[in-house]
Each structure stands twice: as structure tokens, then as C-alpha cells.
Amino acid sequence: MEIFFYPTVPECHKISVKIFYNTTAQLNQGKVHGRTRMLVENLSELLMIETLSDFTVKAETRDFRVHHCLLSALSPVLSRMLQCDMREKNENEVSLPCEDPVVLRELLNYIYTGDCAIAKVPHELFKIAHFLQISELCDMCNNFLLQNITIKNIIETLKLCDEEQYELNYLGKKAKEFVKSNEKTLVLDIEFENYLRLSITISNIAFILKIAIDYDLIKVYHSAMELIKQESTEVLQNADFQKLLVSNPKLSVSILEHILIKMQKSDDPVRLDEEKTILLLVISLM
Numbered sequence: 001m002e003i004f005f006y007p008t009v010p011e012c013h014k015i016s017v018k019i020f021y022n023t024t025a026q027l028n029q030g031k032v033h034g035r036t037r038m039l040v041e042n043l044s045e046l047l048m049i050e051t052l053s054d055f056t057v058k059a060e061t062r063d064f065r066v067h068h069c070l071l072s073a074l075s076p077v078l079s080r081m082l083q084c085d086m087r088e089k090n091e092n093e094v095s096l097p098c099e100d101p102v103v104l105r106e107l108l109n110y111i112y113t114g115d116c117a118i119a120k121v122p123h124e125l126f127k128i129a130h131f132l133q134i135s136e137l138c139d140m141c142n143n144f145l146l147q148n149i150t151i152k153n154i155i156e157t158l159k160l161c162d163e164e165q166y167e168l169n170y171l172g173k174k175a176k177e178f179v180k181s182n183e184k185t186l187v188l189d190i191e192f193e194n195y196l197r198l199s200i201t202i203s204n205i206a207f208i209l210k211i212a213i214d215y216d217l218i219k220v221y222h223s224a225m226e227l228i229k230q231e232s233t234e235v236l237q238n239a240d241f242q243k244l245l246v247s248n249p250k251l252s253v254s255i256l257e258h259i260l261i262k263m264q265k266s267d268d269p270v271r272l273d274e275e276k277t278i279l280l281l282v283i284s285l286m
Helices: 011-049 068-074 076-083 089-090 103-113 122-131 135-147 154-162 170-183 192-197 204-216 218-230 233-234 239-247 251-267 271-283
Strands: 054-057 061-068 092-094
Touching: 054 068, 061 068, 061 122, 068 076, 068 103, 076 089, 076 154, 089 092, 092 154, 103 122, 103 154, 122 135, 122 154, 135 170, 170 204, 170 233, 192 204, 204 218, 218 233, 233 239, 239 251
Parallel strands: 054 092
Antiparallel strands: 054 061
């Protein structure tokens, strides 16, 4: 707000008015912060003692008594459940796709107070926040994971990014960069090798196959080649896989041999034409 003064008003009066407005704004802001802090403390206590609770959130090993109005305010999914004629509304309870009571406790802490211990269970907390469409909590978990990729959590982070529904492209990129910087350590971990072998998809096959080739991970290599045999057309349309073929002539030769064998065995003219197209594509990349 801009205040205009007539030229006849002494300068000292102008200064007094400015000081009055600034001081009043600071006092009001302090009151707001104080009331907000008090409200958060009261809501936290309300969650802990379950006063006037009217709804139950169920985990596998524990039930939480809560207040449905707060859940509805934060989650569009729960709001729809509780406003429509659904089982959750009629029975005053909901079973969420989450088995760990620690995850649900932190979810409820966020709903009631706007804060929670993300570091305890960041991956699972992201999943349940995504399911409930609590976008701010999703962003908080995503930001935490971006800043805390480690040897200890890299497998879980990669698995989370593999789920296309979450659209964690930037986190996935950073996770792969972390793997690239720590490959020599990670390939010694049998759990990491198992992750690679069991998580091969068309979208990540180039990333995984390169590691398998560079570090002679035989089981991972064979699993990747099996996918190539089953989905050769789709795999060869992947831009990252094409780059891998350009940089790895031996791999190109192996795939050519596989395609030629399939062509010899094929009796389907349509399938044979597809294999010829793939063959020409591989040759063009060599």
C-alpha cells in the first residue's frame, strides 16, 4: 500500500507513520506465526491422543484413529471415497496399499502438521502420497531422494524410477548417473546384480546391457538378450539401444546372428518382412 503526503507535512511525521506501519506489520506477522505454530502443535496432539476421532486408517499390523475431515482436505482420493457412497464412507475406515505402519504414521504426521520424517521411509512415503494424490508430499519426497542418492538406497531408488506411472524421469537420470560413477563398487553387490537381471525393460535395456558387457555379468547379459529375442522390433527402435549398437560392434554381430536364425525358421511372410527390416536397421548402425 502506497501512502501519499501533502508537501506541508513535516518530514518527522512521515518517518513516524512509516515506523508505525512497519512495526504493526511485524507484530501482526508474529501473531500469525504464533497462531500457526500453536495450531500445528494442537493438531499433532490431536493425532497422538485420537481425541474426537471418527475414522480408521488400517495398516497390516496397526490401525490409526483419525479425523476424516483432515484426510479429505489433503487428499482428493480420500475426499472422493468419503463423499461418495463407497465402502470407506459406510464403514468409516480405509485400508491403504501400505503394509508398514511407520509409513502411515509419517503420512498422517504430514496430513496433520505439514511435516514428517521423510528420511525414515522416503520411497514408500512417495508411493502412498502418489496414490492419495498429495502432490506437495510427493515433491518433498522426490527432492529428498534427489539430494540423498547413496550406495545403500540406489536399488530402491532405481526400482521406484522404473515405475512409469510415477514419471520420475529426472530422478531416474540422476540415479543412473550415480550408478555410472559407482559401477565398480555396485557390480560387486549380488543384490545389485539381481536387480539388473530382474528389472530389464525396453526402456532401460541399453543402460543395463552396457553394464553387463563392461563387467562381464553373464546372467544379466543373457537375460537382456532374451528380451531382445522376444521384443527385437521394439528394442531396436529404442534410441539409447541404437547408440549402444553403434559403440559395440560385437553386440551388433550377436543380434544379427539371432535375426538370421529367426529368419531361417520363420514361415510367416509378415514376420519375415519385419525381421528383414530389423536386419537392415542393425546393419545400418554397424
